[in-house]
Amino acid sequence: MSLLDLRTCNLGQEHIAHDHAHHQLILATCGSTELEVAGLGDRVTGGRGCLIPCSFHHEYEGDGCNRTLVLDVPLAAVTEMRDGEGLQRLFERPRFFTVPARLSRLATTLMAQLEQFPALHSEIAALLLRAIYLHLESEASAPAPVSRRRPLERIDIGRLDAWIDRHLAEEIRVERLAALCALSPGHFHALFRELMGITPLAHVQQRRLEHARALVRHSDLSLGHIAALVGFRDQGSFSRAYRRHFDGTPSQERRHTEATAESGASLHELRASIAPSHVLV
Template sequence: MTSAIRQIPLDTAVHHHAHDFHQIVIGLRGQAEFEIEGLGGSISALSGCIVPANHVHYYAGTGDNHQLILDLPEDALSLTGHQHELVRLFDAPRFFSLDAPLERYLDFMIHELGLLSQQGRLSALQQERLATTLLGSLHARLAQEPPSRGRHLDLAALDRFIDRHLGAPLRVADLAAEACLSETHFTARFRDQTGLSPWQYVLRRRLDTSERLLRESHLPLSEIAALTGFANQSAFSRAFRRAFGHPPSRLRSAPSRSLGAPALHD
């Protein structure tokens, strides 16, 4: 999946879901309400929110509304390579407002997207370039390097908690509560200690367990996906292929082959 930028109104009925890609929503007109893993807020023109991957979020538009939405997979060009630090924007959900320079860049983005679409020249690479500039500007304004102090997290206890709830829609808030920390402090301390965001770490546990089940059982892929917390077999297969470079069916057909540790990009 490549990054995608779209402009849509949000339904005025309340909906909720989670997805395996990051998302940024910026209001262009009207208002919308979001609740992301318990963090609630409103979006109006020139304000927005950050929705990290695999975070359950509720949302609803209010009246006549229009939003700019960026869908960003973990392997997007704007989040990898020289831009890999930008993924830290998605360590935790948050709301933000655009300052004057970002307002001008948003106007440019919208104009450029419209012009390229009319000319039939809007490509995935051009969308990645527009997204990268926006993410870099947001990162410069929002990123905060929390001090790494305080007691170390008990990763063994967290592993046991994750494994007990692997088939459930685990939230960062659940892990933070288990560690008796606020979500913000937990996320910062977790990254300092592991080098991964909590959702990346949980994904690795899911993938490790799914690999073991593929080797040691004859369970169908759909059941393994459900047991390891993936929304469906397709989502499981996509995550497995991204991590190991092979579809899960290949491991099932060659059980003696070692695929190594999952490659989780930061």
């Protein structure tokens, strides 16, 4: 049988973009990796895996503290394996999938076996691939659950906010946010508005301004520098947006903060200067 290449690795904080002439399965036992393939974006974690068919361009960047299983599957291996037709279906399209606890435990066990018996990596890989195939087949045949929490299930606001906060200085487009949720831009926009009551870009603007307010209040950075850090093209547009959102300019906010701090310091100094002899008994 053609060799299945299974290996453990740590995906570092480096942006990688490529494609290859083999299928690929990616799982993690800890940590996370941001990955995008064919317009789909998600994180590979202990509870989320990814299947990448051959020749599909993909990009990824790890968190630097992950333990990741990468399985390369040559095209010839698929046809040679038992139920090769089913395995071909497994890689018929790029997809992210949920990794249940039992499958995550199996991946952790197999990772330990791989490290202990590297010569058996092809056999261990075949077992892992078979387990993934059976899991996804059973998941596909199960009736779809009826749920009233459709927006909450498809959009993880905490994860989106964490991604937005890391990219405030950049242009953030709805298409990128939709890809992180594995949704089309139109579907994502509708679900997001239903969930949050505002548009995705209005939400991004709020995140920019809330971070800017913290910097205005608690740093000595110039307003121009703050504007750039949170993604405004110039200080003027930053000040106008800030005034609309907070009913005051950044300069006014900073002066008020400084005055409040000086007043508090003066009061503290006054109290400290009062000696016991000044207190009337």
